[in-house]
Amino acid sequence: EVKLVESGGGLVQPGRSLKLSCAASGFNFNDYWMGWVRQAPGKGLEWIGEINKDSSTINYTPSLKDKFTISRDNAQNTLYLQMSKLGSEDTAIYYCAKGGTTIWGQGVMVTVSS
Amino acid sequence: DIQMTQSPSSLPASLGDRVTITCRASQDIGNYLRWFQQKPGKSPRLMIYGATNLAAGVPSRFSGSRSGSDYSLTISSLESEDMADYYCLQSKESPFTFGSGTKLEIK
Numbered sequence: 001e002v003k004l005v006e007s008g009g010g011l012v013q014p015g016r017s018l019k020l021s022c023a024a025s026g027f028n029f030n031d032y033w034m035g036w037v038r039q040a041p042g043k044g045l046e047w048i049g050e051i052n053k054d055s056s057t058i059n060y061t062p063s064l065k066d067k068f069t070i071s072r073d074n075a076q077n078t079l080y081l082q083m084s085k086l087g088s089e090d091t092a093i094y095y096c097a098k099g100g101t102t103i104w105g106q107g108v109m110v111t112v113s114s
Numbered sequence: 115d116i117q118m119t120q121s122p123s124s125l126p127a128s129l130g131d132r133v134t135i136t137c138r139a140s141q142d143i144g145n146y147l148r149w150f151q152q153k154p155g156k157s158p159r160l161m162i163y164g165a166t167n168l169a170a171g172v173p174s175r176f177s178g179s180r181s182g183s184d185y186s187l188t189i190s191s192l193e194s195e196d197m198a199d200y201y202c203l204q205s206k207e208s209p210f211t212f213g214s215g216t217k218l219e220i221k
Binding site: 044045046050059060061095101103104107 | 115148150152157158159163201203205208209210211212213214215
């Protein structure tokens, strides 16, 4: 069974950084692009970005390119999202997804507040 | 960036109705269009990929179609379990972009 489990969320102060993880199982992680999507409370879905199999290509939505960094560790079957200079506008549920958007994790909540 | 204009934002409907949700792409995206269903408190679920292909496990009452730059998701006979939010996504080029969503609710 394909499983994606996000972790690392929580309450963070404005201006601080946070790193999310997504542990993958049930498929050959090395063979798939992976992505991140977020959803602010009561709002729609926002595509953050994606990373290819060997990390040689990483695409971001332009407004987040300078704040967020996507990476992966194929040996650990784990996807990461490093977030910096967080603001209240970054408060959201963050989802990782296999194949970019094919299968999603359960999501992890990030709240940016003082 | 490619803009996806989704309509309607809200769709009241009755059980058994045939309903259609539409997304219009601002540029050519070919068939790089996906539809997602999201129920309250749950993760999105892929319903349609490649504009017209049903994802695994999706009931056959769901279908996707394309007419030019307009993409549609149709439910042939609405069931109670279909009440959810629906989103389109273009995956033709980065950055991928979602439509603004449609809330399907019981009339």
